[in-house]
Ligand SMILES: Nc1ncnc2c1ncn2[C@@H]1O[C@H](COP(=O)(O)OP(=O)(O)OP(=O)(O)O)[C@@H](O)[C@H]1O
């Protein structure tokens with residue numbers, strides 16, 4: 001849905017921050033790609049990270065790959081909406097791109113961990129809609145991490161060791177989905193996006209003008 005404007009050219013509603021979190025390997029990236037294909041108007045927040053590039057990853061598309069010193073400078077300059085230590089590396093959400101999208105009423109999709117979700121919810125309040133993805137089983141989670149063939153045995157073991165702690169944060173999210181069947185999970189995420197956009201509270205100014213005009217034209 002494109003950002004609609006009222007007669008004064010104001011956007012119908014503010015952009016929504018849709019946050020996807022899960023234990024590593026449960027399917028956030030997969031679902032994000034599908035959602036962006038279905039919703040080309042949605043912006044994606046490209047995080048900065050100090051972790052090494054995986055095969056096939058592209059700087060500026062998958063992540064902004066930064067050195068520790070570069071990341072430090074971004075933190076000092078207040079360039080992040082949120083940042084956190086995850087799996088021994090640092091990850092952060094660059095502020096300018098997100099703020100520019102929200103200003104023109106574009107929704108933004110985030111793939112961040114529970115720490116990032118907490119920080120975004122604190123600073124952006126009800127504009128954040130958070131979705132937590134669970135794997136169907138821990139065995140299947142491990143199978144997916146291995147099937148992806150992007151991480152070493154050591155990295156996979158580290159991510160599995162952190163999975164239970166990640167999963168313990170599920171009650172902090174607005175929606176919790178089990179990603180068993182890819183198609184079903186995507187349909188549920190898309191339904192959440194469409195419904196959240198239609199919430200009355202998000203469309204107050206436009207609806208007020210629309211109904212006022214409608215009633216004014218009566219008779
Ligand atoms: N429903 C599903 N059924 C089977 N395989 C799936 C499903 N969803 C995702 N996968 C596969 O699981 C692997 C991990 O998925 P993905 O990379 O999207 O996880 P992630 O949560 O983004 O992980 P990370 O946090 O490490 O970036 C991929 O190979 C993906 O194709």
Ligand SMILES: Nc1nc2c(ncn2[C@@H]2O[C@H](COP(=O)(O)O)[C@@H](O)[C@H]2O)c(=O)[nH]1
Nearest residue numbers: 047083084086091092093111112113115116
């Ligand atoms: N708090 C933040 N967490 C982030 C951000 N970008 C990614 N992440 C999370 O890191 C892990 C690992 O990701 P991977 O790509 O190395 O597998 C995963 O849980 C992501 O959600 C961020 O900007 N802030």
